[in-house]
Amino acid sequence: MKTPRLPSTQDIIGAIHAGKRDAIDELYVHYREAFFRWAGKRFEANRHDYEDAWQEAVVAFYTQAVSGKLTTLRYDARTWLFAVGYKRLLNNNRKVKRILWKDAIDETLQQPAFQLEISENQADTEKKASLQSAMKTMSSQCRDMLVQRYYQEKSIEEIQEDFELSNANTTSATLSRCLKRLKELIKTASLAKA
Amino acid sequence: MEEKDLELIERHFRNNLNEAEQVDFQRRLAADTAFREAVLLHGDALDAIRLEGETLLRTRLAEKGRELDAHQRPRSNRWWLWALPAILLCAVVVWWALPALKEAPAAPQIPAAPASPTLPVEPPPSANPPVKHEPQAPPQREIRQEPQIFASWFHPYKDDTLEPSVRGDAEPSPSDVFQQRYWVGDYRSALDAFEVMGATAQNNDNLLFLKANCLLATGNAGEAVPLLENIIRNDRSRFTAQAPWYLALARLESGQEQLARALFQSIAANSNSPRQADAMRLLDSLK
Numbered sequence: 001m002k003t004p005r006l007p008s009t010q011d012i013i014g015a016i017h018a019g020k021r022d023a024i025d026e027l028y029v030h031y032r033e034a035f036f037r038w039a040g041k042r043f044e045a046n047r048h049d050y051e052d053a054w055q056e057a058v059v060a061f062y063t064q065a066v067s068g069k070l071t072t073l074r075y076d077a078r079t080w081l082f083a084v085g086y087k088r089l090l091n092n093n094r095k096v097k098r099i100l101w102k103d104a105i106d107e108t109l110q111q112p113a114f115q116l117e118i119s120e121n122q123a124d125t126e127k128k129a130s131l132q133s134a135m136k137t138m139s140s141q142c143r144d145m146l147v148q149r150y151y152q153e154k155s156i157e158e159i160q161e162d163f164e165l166s167n168a169n170t171t172s173a174t175l176s177r178c179l180k181r182l183k184e185l186i187k188t189a190s191l192a193k194a
Numbered sequence: 195m196e197e198k199d200l201e202l203i204e205r206h207f208r209n210n211l212n213e214a215e216q217v218d219f220q221r222r223l224a225a226d227t228a229f230r231e232a233v234l235l236h237g238d239a240l241d242a243i244r245l246e247g248e249t250l251l252r253t254r255l256a257e258k259g260r261e262l263d264a265h266q267r268p269r270s271n272r273w274w275l276w277a278l279p280a281i282l283l284c285a286v287v288v289w290w291a292l293p294a295l296k297e298a299p300a301a302p303q304i305p306a307a308p309a310s311p312t313l314p315v316e317p318p319p320s321a322n323p324p325v326k327h328e329p330q331a332p333p334q335r336e337i338r339q340e341p342q343i344f345a346s347w348f349h350p351y352k353d354d355t356l357e358p359s360v361r362g363d364a365e366p367s368p369s370d371v372f373q374q375r376y377w378v379g380d381y382r383s384a385l386d387a388f389e390v391m392g393a394t395a396q397n398n399d400n401l402l403f404l405k406a407n408c409l410l411a412t413g414n415a416g417e418a419v420p421l422l423e424n425i426i427r428n429d430r431s432r433f434t435a436q437a438p439w440y441l442a443l444a445r446l447e448s449g450q451e452q453l454a455r456a457l458f459q460s461i462a463a464n465s466n467s468p469r470q471a472d473a474m475r476l477l478d479s480l481k
Binding site: 055058063128135187 | 240241242244245247251254255256258262354355
């Protein structure tokens with residue numbers, strides 16, 4: 001069965017910016033099986049590994065698009081996603097790398113501009129665990145509000161509506177309080193470690 | 195830290211500072227330790243939120259993936275539901291059709307015709323035997339079994355990874371065309387596509403394995419034999435484990451029965467072979 005045609009990459013980025021949750025789901029679904037088949041020609045990995053790599057690629061696409069780092073793509077979304085997924089599989093499957101089925105993705109991966117485009121600040125594992133632990137200590141409402149505001153880049157008004165808060169000022173104040181609390185938790189954790 | 199400083203830091207992370215503000219921001223970052231620490235802390239908080247957001251998104255995508263897999267499983271089962279009876283039906287048709295085809299040309303010369311080279315030689319009739327009018331089917335064990343066994347057991351190799359991936363509007367490469375035709379079962383046309391591929395692709399053992407399957411599917415088992423032997427010798431194809439099975443079938447079909455039997459026996463004895471069980475069953479049918 002043929003899957004329906006996907007909107008252009010630019011439209012997908014626009015939709016993610018506009019907070020349309022379906023846009024990223026659609027992207028994830030559209031190329032998923034194609035990625036599994038494509039990756040299956042290169043790696044002796046199982047479906048679970050391909051799924052992990054694919055999720056990571058889609059999440060990276062979303063993160064970069066929503067934060068405004070990805071406004072236009074030098075490559076189409078498929079190439080970008082496959083290359084990021086490939087990189088992830090490569091890191092986990094160095095011993096079984098296959099280069100017999102070379103195509104445009106491999107060429108894209110070699111380009112320094114692409115390497116720069118997909119690079120991101122990755123916190124080291126220990127720091128990452130500490131940050132995640134601080135986040136887990138927060139109330140679920142604070143966590144969700146912070147994610148909506150600072151990760152999904154939702155406006156104060158949208159958050160106010162989602163959480164049924166009385167007005168924008170209350171929403172802003174709640175967000176400030178949550179952010180302050182998170183910073184305190186991070187600071188305490190880093191002091192305890194020191 | 196004052197409220198306006200926090201607001202400035204937040205705007206810095208959103209890339210919302212104008213040029214003058216940026217200059218001032220950099221100056222304070224270099225000179226004011228408390229300010230620098232506040233900036234670092236804000237960065238850490240944003241990292242913590244991003245990690246949480248990514249975890250939530252990944253959880254949602256994983257759920258979606260499970261739903262997709264749950265929908266897809268019955269589909270692949272349905273494929274087998276129609277494919278297996280179709281294969282069985284083909285096998286039965288071949289089984290019944292072959293004796294009739296073999297008998298037809300020999301019919302006018304029944305008393306004098308020499309025995310087929312593959313049939314056991316019958317002793318000559320002793321004295322003026324009457325022409326038999328009732329057609330007598332030869333005993334089952336006297337018919338050359340190899341073509342029937344080949345037809346029953348040979349199915350061109352396929353797995354999910356061979357399904358051509360979706361491409362954009364780009365022109366498919368010759369090797370893509372070859373694989374697409376192979377995938378849809380157009381083996382003759384796939385062989386044509388193979389011929390126009392570049393030299394590198396034509397020497398790729400993965401693609402040569404598929405070519406060997408095309409040759410087997412189009413009645414050119416003899417040509418498939420050296421290709422499969424090379425693939426096994428080179429041991430650089432991801433189909434190396436499958437290749438002996440197809441080589442044995444190719445030998446069987448091209449009349450090298452003893453070599454085929456020996457190879458089937460070796461596959462049946464190899465617990466690492468993905469075709470061990472098939473080889474055991476096939477050897478049973480060869481007895």
